[in-house]
Amino acid sequence: VWKGLVLDIDSELPIEIIAVAQTGNTIECVLRSRSSQGQLRPHAHALIEFAREYPTSIDSFEGVEADSELLNVKPYDGILFHGESLHLIKTVLVNNETRLVAELSLFGEPSDWDNEQSRWFAQAPLMDAIFQGAILWTSLSRNSRCLPSKFAKARYYQPWSAQEATLDLAIESLGDHRLMAHAKVFAKDGSLIAEVEGFEATLDASLAESFAMNELASLGSNESNV
Numbered sequence: 239v240w241k242g243l244v245l246d247i248d249s250e251l252p253i254e255i256i257a258v259a260q261t262g263n264t265i266e267c268v269l270r271s272r273s274s275q276g277q278l279r280p281h282a283h284a285l286i287e288f289a290r291e292y293p294t295s296i297d298s299f300e301g302v303e304a305d306s307e308l309l310n311v312k313p314y315d316g317i318l319f320h321g322e323s324l325h326l327i328k329t330v331l332v333n334n335e336t337r338l339v340a341e342l343s344l345f346g347e348p349s350d351w352d353n354e355q356s357r358w359f360a361q362a363p364l365m366d367a368i369f370q371g372a373i374l375w376t377s378l379s380r381n382s383r384c385l386p387s388k389f390a391k392a393r394y395y396q397p398w399s400a401q402e403a404t405l406d407l408a409i410e411s412l413g414d415h416r417l418m419a420h421a422k423v424f425a426k427d428g429s430l431i432a433e434v435e436g437f438e439a440t441l442d443a444s445l446a447e448s449f450a451m452n453e454l455a456s457l458g459s460n461e462s463n464v
Contacts, residue, residue: 266283267283297422304332305332313325328340338379338406345363364403364431365434372407372437375407383445386437386439407421415440415441419437
């Protein structure tokens with residue numbers, strides 16, 4: 239949905255996403271930064287359109303047979319750069335040319351990051367787990383990395399709850415530098431929590447070096463956020 243911000247090494251920049259206008263079922267949002275002098279600068283705009291009804295058919299998860307060779311994969315040891323507060327992927331169960339299935343541990347509340355917030359607008363930990371899953375798939379399947387760039391639709395069928403879950407990421411198309419996928423996240427009972435359609439990411443082998451140079455900070459740490 240949002241294009242990334244490029245920062246100098248060791249620099250910090252507070253950013254926020256705010257809703258600025260609503261027309262019917264559509265909300266206009268702005269991504270903006272705040273300078274040390276308090277000056278606001280907009281970087282990107284997005285329109286969020288709320289559906290009027292759910293699809294008539296909702297999938298459920300039937301389970302998969304885990305690939306024993308994947309159980310030794312450590313997502314946060316040399317692949318993903320996220321700090322402990324964002325260690326959402328527990329185990330990779332399936333990885334092939336068209337699919338990644340992984341066990342998730344969804345946790346985190348808005349108040350952990352901002353004392354003034356009490357609920358997630360878009361279930362941020364769940365969304366980030368999907369993004370991490372895409373990076374993990376490109377590493378395991380293409381020896382590359384990807385940078386999530388946009389998605390078309392996100393549907394939430396259940397309210398946010400910290401819980402164990404399963405990510406099922408279906409790769410729909412893959413070009414030299416572009417990945418498209420459809421993601422679904424299921425609860426332990428197999429019910430659908432959320433799905434993301436039209437997910438896109440940019441593939442670039444050089445991202446592996448960039449990821450290795452940075453780590454997203456854990457809550458309470460003094461590391462720099464990137």
